[in-house]
Amino acid sequence: MAKEKKTFDLKEYPFPTEEIPRLNIDNPETEKRIAAGLPVVITDSGLVRSALHWDLDYLQGNIGDGKFTVYKSKNKKFQYFDDKKVDTFKDFEKPMEHLDLTFPEFVKKLKTAKPGKDKVYLQQALNEGVGKRIVADFLGFNWSWVTEQQKKNKFGALTSNLLLIGMEGNVTPAHYDEQENFFAQIRGYKRFILFHPDQFKCMYPYPTYHPCDRQSQVDFDNPDYKRFPKFKDVKGYETVVGPGDVLFLPMYWWHQVESLPDHGHTISVTFWYKAGPIGNVVYPLSPQQKVSMMRNLEKMIHQALNNTDEIPEFMQNMVLGRYTDPPA
Incomplete structure (x- = not known):
């Protein structure tokens, strides 16, 4: 039986949503949804069980002395952009600042940030530069299950495992990715709002040549219906993931992510896989x-x-x- 999720007083948005199913790993519907490219929260995969003890103190003592990729924003939103495309738009203002910090420097900024100002978000690939204990925890992930899913669904190669540490209130605005993702939550809670790829016409993405390619131009907090009239018709899905939960986030599904108030910060790890081979094209197109x-x-x-x-x-x-x- 799926475990109960923690409840939060969540902000309401001007569009309807349905709940993403929360299913047990042994529920046949779980694998059916993954195979069909539909989101599902797997409540007991044990994917990152060996890392559920991670907190800031443990990571600071064991993750290593190198520099980590950190983003800083003057507000709660962390909108990603492609540095290589910035020069194409002379008036483009970077929505966040890229910093390279040691882990203690990041923790200091996280703990001393003023409310609503100078929020930070660490995003670092878990690689050979981390300490031995982190490597041991990493090797203890439930690789057999996630690799089985990769093979069954003919996903491409694993491209990265990204460690994400954000402050409560951080928001990653709506965007889509071109890879399959098993998003594993370790500490704290995150709210996901998803939109099916068939909602593309309602989401108004930036042009592909824009630095914010794959991002929606619509501000969910204050949608401009004059510029984006079809956003009135958008319909979403949502869920809250907590420690031990894994959200299967299919390729091309739009998603906005919010770190909810609980521990003061959130810790997550992603499992990114390339798209599998196209094979024979079946019409009509998906x-x-x-x-x-x-x-x-x-x-x-x-x-x-x-x-x-x-x-x-x-x-x-x-x-x-x-x-x-x-x-x-």
């Missing part, structure tokens, strides 16, 4: 395949024109009056 095709077409047009200023007019000329309804 929403995920359509998103992939749109991305490839947009990239091709950008490469051919080699001028971002021309792209909006080019795209509009291709569609307006030909594939849009005439005014009423």
Whole structure:
């Protein structure tokens, strides 16, 4: 039987959501959902059981003396961007600052940050630079289960295990990824709001050549329905994950992530897998395949024109009056 989840007084957003199923590892529906590319919270996988004792003190004493990738934001939102694309947009303002800090330096910033200001978020690949105890804990992960899922579902290679440590109140705005992800929670609680890839038209992503590619332009706290009218039609799914929970986060599913108040911080580890081989294309195309095709077409047009200023007019000329309804 699935364990009970902790309840929180959660912020309400202006769109309906359904609860993502929380299922036992032995429930046949669990593997059916993973195979179908649908999100599910697995409550007892034991995937990161060997790390559930991790806290800031333990990590500080054992993770190593190297530098760690930390992001700093003046507000609660941590919107990712591609540094390689920044020069394309002269007026682009970076939504967060990248810092390289030792773990004690990060912990100090985390503990001394003023409420609502200078929030920090550590994101570091668990690699050979970490200490022996962390390596032992890492090797103790339930690799047999997650590798079995990788093989059964024909995922590609494991690309990284990312250690995430955030402050309560941190928000990663809505975006989608191009890899499969088993998101394992170790400490604290996170709220996930997900949207099916078929909601693409409602989410208004930035262009592929924009630094915030794969991010939604819509501010969930204050949606601009004049600019983004279809956002009124969006429908989501949500869940709260706590220590020991694993959320299967399928590729191309939009997700916003919020660190909830509990321990003052959250600790998580991701298991990222490349997409598997395409195989025979089956028609009609799935929403995920359509998103992939749109991305490839947009990239091709950008490469051919080699001028971002021309792209909006080019795209509009291709569609307006030909594939849009005439005014009423």
